[in-house]
Amino acid sequence: MxxxxxxxxxxxxxxxxxxxxxxxxxxxxxxxxxxxxxxxxxxxxxxxxxxxxxxxxxxxxxxxxxxxxxxxxxxxxxxxxxxxxxxxxxxxxxxxxxxxxxxxxxxxxxxxxxxxxxxxxxxxxxxxxxxxxxxxxxxxxxxxxxxxxxCGMAADIDAPPKIANAFIGLEEKFGKKFDHTSKAFGTQKSELKTVKTTLVSGSAWKIVQQKIDTILQLPGKPSYEIFRV
Structure with a gap:
């Protein structure tokens, strides 16, 4: 071309x-x-x-x-x-x-x-x-x-900003900062990173994992991913 x-x-x-x-x-x-x-x-x-x-x-x-x-x-x-x-x-x-x-x-x-x-x-x-x-x-x-x-497709184009908002809500609820995580799911020039964390039953991370399971259902292997340990 x-x-x-x-x-x-x-x-x-x-x-x-x-x-x-x-x-x-x-x-x-x-x-x-x-x-x-x-x-x-x-x-x-x-x-x-x-x-x-x-x-x-x-x-x-x-x-x-x-x-x-x-x-x-x-x-x-x-x-x-x-x-x-x-x-x-x-x-x-x-x-x-x-x-x-x-x-x-x-x-x-x-x-x-x-x-x-x-x-x-x-x-x-x-x-x-x-x-x-x-x-x-x-x-x-x-x-x-x-x-x-x-029409029922699981892949949600609004998932990344929803995830960022979910972390903001967690900060307000638990009084903790999740800066490194919320930035990983931000939309600035698609600089999406991989986050690794240990999830403990009943912890703030467990709650956010449940939120992510609900709103992030992209097929394949997207650039951002929560790893369960």
């Missing part, structure tokens, strides 16, 4: 270096953790757009979500309008400028509409294929993540 000079306009369109709103960057970080955990990929602000640009990973994501949608439809009535299958005939290795890439992206967006993602939240193919609106792409996938949760 041809690239412009490092740090040039092309690079800024591929990364999020030109986004100055910290709240928007936090959204990108949350998306990278959530989507990376589901797909088993390491995603970050620098590689997210290049990684998904041909639409293949988006279709892979929809395939993972579709399994939860199928279970949700089987257990709940009046959901026949939800998608019955993820995008079919996807080319995962096509070039970003190929017709197959446009077909991949179009199929994913059609699937998003079947997931009842509002039309106002759905990006246009060229927002990704021609790098015309990367934050629109992010907003669409965030909307998909929340619809996936509504």
């Amino acid at each position: 041809p690239r412009g000079k490092v740090g040039g306009k092309y690079d800024r369109r591929m990364s999020f270096d030109d986004v100055k709103d910290e709240r928007m960057l936090v959204m990108v970080d949350k998306l990278c953790v959530w989507m990376g955990g589901i797909l088993g990929e390491t995603l970050n602000r620098e590689n997210l757009i290049p990684q998904i640009r041909n639409g293949g990973p988006l279709c892979r994501l929809s395939e993972c979500i579709q399994a939860s949608v199928d279970d949700f439809k089987a257990a709940n009535e009046d959901n026949d309008d939800l998608p019955s299958a993820s995008p079919q005939g996807v080319n995962l290795t096509c070039g970003v400028r190929s017709m197959e890439a446009r077909q991949n992206v179009t199929k994913f967006l059609d699937w998003c509409r079947q997931m009842r993602v509002p039309e106002s939240s759905i990006f246009l193919p060229d927002d990704l294929l021609k790098l015309k609106g990367k934050m629109k792409v992010v907003n669409t996938i965030l909307a998909v993540a929340r619809r996936a949760k509504d």
